[in-house]
Amino acid sequence: MPAEETLEGRTGAAVVVREVTLDTVLPLRHQVLRAGQPIDVARSKQDGLPGTVHYAAYEDDTVVGVVTQFPDDTDLAPGVHAERFRGMAVDPAWQGRGVGRVLMRAAVELARSRGAEVLWANGRDTALDFYTRIGFRVIGDGFVDGVMHLGHHVVLARLDELHP
């Protein structure tokens, strides 16, 4: 980091992923994932943990996507270290242009650098096709979250299965 990526299909657009503070990721996380809720509802209990990393994807000085990642082993992948991400959100004007892939490349790189073998998340059902397209598997029964009341499934992959 920073890793500069040129997005396909938009001549001249370059997206740079940087490690940032919570203050930088919170507004877009709130706007995209917790719309209509107080800003504090957009906070996660893992936000301040020592191993938590917040990434923002920038076009020039504008934050166009965010994600937050932390070590979190799971019984779904016994015996290996896992990393989990939350708060994956791309500005609506930028969705479908490759920003999600760029953020997931940073996530895989971070997980690998910290010795993890598995990456996972609770994925919204409306985003499952995004996750499966880049190599995640959808695991188990779905569930509805207690905040936005939306359907979710766990998405999980070994790092070598991912191709964001």
Ligand SMILES: CC(C)(COP(=O)(O)OP(=O)(O)OC[C@H]1O[C@@H](n2cnc3c(N)ncnc32)[C@H](O)[C@@H]1OP(=O)(O)O)[C@@H](O)C(=O)NCCC(=O)NCCS
């Ligand atoms: C889901 C999200 C993070 C994906 O980021 P993105 O920048 O839009 O995704 P990309 O442009 O990198 O898309 C990568 C691929 O996934 C597909 N894709 C992206 N979002 C998708 C979705 N919601 N459903 C189906 N396919 C999707 C794209 O068409 C693209 O396909 P291709 O590269 O094979 O042509 C983003 O759309 C978003 O913030 N959505 C709203 C909030 C949300 O659902 N966040 C995830 C919560 S778990």
